[in-house]
Amino acid sequence: MQSLVILFTTSPTLFYLIIAILGLCMGSFLNVVIYRTPLILKQRWTHECKQYLDPNFQPEPQQKFNLSLPASHCPQCQHKLKWYHNIPLFSWLILNGRCAYCKQSIALRYPLVELISMCCTVIVAYVYGPSLEMLAGFGLTWTLIALTFIDFDSQFLPDSYTIPLAMAGLLLNSWSLYTSPQQAIWGYLIGFLSLWLVYQGFKYFTGKEGMGYGDFKLLAALGAWMGPSMLALIILLSSSLGAIIGIILLKIHKESQPFAFGPYLAIAGWIAFLWGEKIMDYYWGYALP
Incomplete structure (x- = not known):
């Protein structure tokens, strides 16, 4: 915390730039949370309902699905994305809002969440300061x-x-x-x-x-x-x-x-x-x- 206070005192511009980058990166992760959480819950509820209706139910082996697995991929063509396709906001701009492989449109929701996260994070930092x-x-x-x-x-x-x-x-x-x-x-x-x-x-x-x-x-x-x-x-x-x-x-x-x-x-x-x-x-x- 002391280092944040020193950075804020000596270079406020750099402080807010770091906070903005943090907000962008967190926005990228929030996109994963927003997309996958309902799917994870639906998968869990479906499994529980089948087990309740049939005590002998044996689930088929499935690919592990959580907030970290599988790796980021295009929801249209399922192609695994490179690390440089996941740079918050900038990748969407560079790719003109389209998948690098299948050229299908990437929903505007993704850069919007990243932008909202960045702006809100900077506002919180401005209101409360390094604390x-x-x-x-x-x-x-x-x-x-x-x-x-x-x-x-x-x-x-x-x-x-x-x-x-x-x-x-x-x-x-x-x-x-x-x-x-x-x-x-x-x-x-x-x-x-x-x-x-x-x-x-x-x-x-x-x-x-x-x-x-x-x-x-x-x-x-x-x-x-x-x-x-x-x-x-x-x-x-x-x-x-x-x-x-x-x-x-x-x-x-x-x-x-x-x-x-x-x-x-x-x-x-x-x-x-x-x-x-x-x-x-x-x-x-x-x-x-």
């Missing part, structure tokens, strides 16, 4: 980016990410990194219960499930990081974003579509993490008479 808060903020930011796109794709927020995120918030705040230990615990509990009560009320009056349990766990995790004082702001921001984008999507598709709420919670949580106190101070100090 433990900055390093922990990187972890929160990258996890929220992954959860946002996973939920957009699959409408599922994996426990394997939301629960460790909550545990990390409670652990970090046991040393009062962002808020007190008591506030972190209450933030976790209130964050979970607030959406759980909304879910139960909606289900009682309509007979339908309005959201998934992953949304409760994500808001609980954000509460563990920031305490209960930010939960109202997160819910307000996420609801506003969700309503605006939901109306736009309804106009485009002309019919109701399944709606993922997790991405808007993640976006609102990230905003509150960086500027929540300033937003609340402005609201209480200026917006109210």
